[in-house]
Amino acid sequence: MEVMSSDTNKEHESLTCGAMCFIPKPIKVTDLPKIYQLALNYKRNGKSVVWTENNHKDTYVSVPQQIQLLSEQANGLNTKKKTCSSRSMTSTNGSCVRADSSRKRKSNGSSGDDVESVSQPTKKKSKLTWTDELQDLFLQAIKHLTLEKAVPKKILEHMNVPYLTRENVASHLQKYRQFLRKVAEQGLLSLLSIQEKDSILSHGPIREPHYNYCTPSSTSWYETSLNNRLFYCKPGQGLLGQSRLLSNTREPVRFNQIPHKYMNHSSTNGPRSIGSNFTLPIKTNLNFSYQASQNVGSTFFEPSLMANKTGQSSQVLGFGQHGNNFNNNMMSSYGSLTPNQPGHSHFSYGVQSFLNNENSAYKTRSHAHATSQPTFEVPPLENLNLYDDLGNTNELPCDTSNFQFDHNKQQGEVASTTNFDLLTKFSNELNKNFPLEEDGDWNCVNINQGHSNVEASNTFAPPETTSSIPNMNPNHDQAQDDPDFIDWSLFDQQDLVNEYDDFMDFNLF
């Protein structure tokens, strides 16, 4: 039995009272190994083994983790016992459940990297590669969060990719914003008359538009995964801020200066890629027709895109939120366009509409009915590419078609191309089964019952103390209030448990 709860204070109580494991809700991808491990242990030993820090520590340490651990040692973090870093410990430390409560903090390179070579000489901190998959997740996160709320930490959480760090995201976000800015400027220029361009350019680089406007354009970043478009105008040195536009164009607008990688992102994605099946107008198919408002000072252009290809007019849905408080004014925006489409006047609409679509299938389910079948489909197991040095394992306990390891990476370099999308789905599915209902809610979960390969548990150790969690009480009538159980059909692809060893050998987490 394990306990899932949104209240991390329940951890001690749960474990004290006999829970095999405590998992905070919402369940993260990084929690999956614990669940797997428990199920596997049960299958092998006939009973579960309480997940403690000790009995799993150092047993399964992924390359990324090793790297990170070493790095932390090098940084002197070993002097102060870290509680748990969601990024660095994850599955190695099963008892570490407060995934978000502490995070690795960079402690300036004072101690250097010499110590790093103590136990694992060759491993070096890897350089993250933002693969299409990661990019998709990144963009999804931004879409989900809305641009103005998309800050590294939230993006990171939403992406739910264990090895990612906030710094990774921050850096990428910076690049992303720069890209948007660039695109906006480009689009901006395309809107201006030659005279206007001359006027602006004669003052050096574009710093601030004379008016507060944005130009319709599309970013390859967005077009790959977002069916909305964000447009971003560089604020003039903090004076006017910038605005974003949202359009619903149907094909990519391509700009020469967009890196090829991004330009072609859509096309490089297979059918599996998320939200990539959009067509957007390419630049040559676009007409920009716009009416500039005439009252300078508080005016906007009101651009609309004509996508010749489809013959449909793609209109700017709106841009800008008044008074949003992006704290460096990068994202702050002013005025908004009046869109031609009623009711779609705000940027947030587009995002929200996406979210509506995106989440329409999401239905929370009472934990009392956690046995019903999930609705999402798990693609069949496919080949998996690995580093050569990561072992011979070539399968994972769930679909691995999205997992990619870069053969070109050096040894020790993090397999940053891993696509956690599917595992994310797993964890998300769990979260549907065990939704976060209220603060402090909990689920007692029998990890064995629902598993086709594991017999029903009868080895749940009677708790020694009473608990506020009914199921954890010695005299609790289990029959009357059975614990939930994980629907292992979610995980039982390719006989998950049998492959778990391999899974852990890899230890992606």
Place this chain on the structure above:
DNA sequence: TCACTAATAT
């Protein structure tokens, strides 16, 4: 202290 961003380094 933490998180964010811009600037800078690699």
Place this chain on the structure above:
DNA sequence: AATATTAGTG
């Protein structure tokens, strides 16, 4: 060019 790291800010 793409990421990582640092420094300044709130």
